[in-house]
Amino acid sequence: MRDDLSGGLGALQRIPEGRNRGWPCTRGKVRLESQGTQNMTEKTMGTVELKVDNLDLSFGGIKALDNLSFQVDKGLIVSIIGPNGAGKTSTLNCINGFYRAQHGEIYFRGQRITKLRPDSVAKLGISRTFQNIQLYTGLTVVDNLMAARHFLFKSTWLEGALYYGRTHKEEVQHRWAVEQIIDFLELERWRKSVVGTLPYGIRKRIDLGRALAQEPKLLLLDEPMAGMNVEEKEDMARFILDVQEEKGITIVLIEHDMGVVMDITDRIVVLDFGRKIAEGIPDTIKKDPVVIKAYLGEQASTLA
Numbered sequence: 001m002r003d004d005l006s007g008g009l010g011a012l013q014r015i016p017e018g019r020n021r022g023w024p025c026t027r028g029k030v031r032l033e034s035q036g037t038q039n040m041t042e043k044t045m046g047t048v049e050l051k052v053d054n055l056d057l058s059f060g061g062i063k064a065l066d067n068l069s070f071q072v073d074k075g076l077i078v079s080i081i082g083p084n085g086a087g088k089t090s091t092l093n094c095i096n097g098f099y100r101a102q103h104g105e106i107y108f109r110g111q112r113i114t115k116l117r118p119d120s121v122a123k124l125g126i127s128r129t130f131q132n133i134q135l136y137t138g139l140t141v142v143d144n145l146m147a148a149r150h151f152l153f154k155s156t157w158l159e160g161a162l163y164y165g166r167t168h169k170e171e172v173q174h175r176w177a178v179e180q181i182i183d184f185l186e187l188e189r190w191r192k193s194v195v196g197t198l199p200y201g202i203r204k205r206i207d208l209g210r211a212l213a214q215e216p217k218l219l220l221l222d223e224p225m226a227g228m229n230v231e232e233k234e235d236m237a238r239f240i241l242d243v244q245e246e247k248g249i250t251i252v253l254i255e256h257d258m259g260v261v262m263d264i265t266d267r268i269v270v271l272d273f274g275r276k277i278a279e280g281i282p283d284t285i286k287k288d289p290v291v292i293k294a295y296l297g298e299q300a301s302t303l304a
């Protein structure tokens with residue numbers, strides 16, 4: 001029986017040096033090899049960005065979340081892991097206002113957001129990507145990113161209709177911001193392509209761009225690497241690290257690939273049947289017998 005979750009799972013290991021963009025090896029900062037992780041010690045920035053406090057969420061007789069509490073410190077990548085149906089997506093849905101928990105509170109930068117609607121949560125600076133990509137497949141990459149920024153526009157509909165003054169200036173600013181994201185995610189060659197014609201891995205990257213276009217302080221990523229091949233996963237892992245390090249954005253990540261999770265994550269929260277069964281740094285989590293049991297109970301589908 002396997003006694004930890006590190007090796008043999010296609011572990012992507014973070015490489016401490018050479019973390020600048022354009023670093024030549026394996027097109028990024030991660031490679032497919034298990035070498036032990038640099039996340040040996042607990043990293044904390046001290047300021048609490050997100051606090052989830054005693055959340056209960058039920059659908060009929062099913063308890064999706066059961067007294068769930070955890071917090072995310074500013075600047076960290078925190079992964080939520082757990083078998084299928086453990087409540088990972090439901091947690092993100094509560095945070096961004098899609099679901100309303102029956103009990104408990106959620107605080108973002110000290111502000112209670114428990115009952116806010118998704119658009120209000122987004123305005124405060126929480127953006128997300130989805131398990132199923134949410135893009136306008138008939139629009140170009142640039143237009144998708146522009147559409148994502150719409151709620152940041154300040155001009156009135158009348159100014160917009162007449163397209164003068166503030167509207168024009170705003171449009172120029174937003175286009176510039178979109179081009180920055182396209183450059184950051186290396187999407188230049190597809191900028192004018194219609195999204196529906198692009199490969200799945202690229203669309204996942206555009207979906208990350210859509211979330212970034214909303215200028216988040218906190219980014220919620222729901223399985224951003226699902227269905228990707230190894231090379232696409234490496235690229236996405238590198239972009240996620242860049243988002244954290246270059247943009248200083250705090251990230252909550254749901255991901256099934258334990259190699260990726262152990263490699264790029266600062267802290268892990270483990271869910272099973274809606275309950276938190278473990279929490280800590282990757283080195284501790286991957287040796288935790290309770291975690292291993294929860295995963296082995298579900299067998300290889302989520303570990304592969």
Ligand SMILES: Nc1ncnc2c1ncn2[C@@H]1O[C@H](COP(=O)(O)OP(=O)(O)O)[C@@H](O)[C@H]1O
Binds near residue numbers: 063082084085091
């Ligand atoms: N909208 C919903 N209606 C009914 N049941 C739901 C709904 N959303 C989630 N659930 C249930 O809540 C549990 C947790 O689901 P989910 O959060 O999607 O799990 P995970 O993302 O960890 O796979 C599952 O039993 C799921 O069927």
Ligand SMILES: [Mg+2]
Binds near residue numbers: 088089
């Ligand atoms: Mg899910």
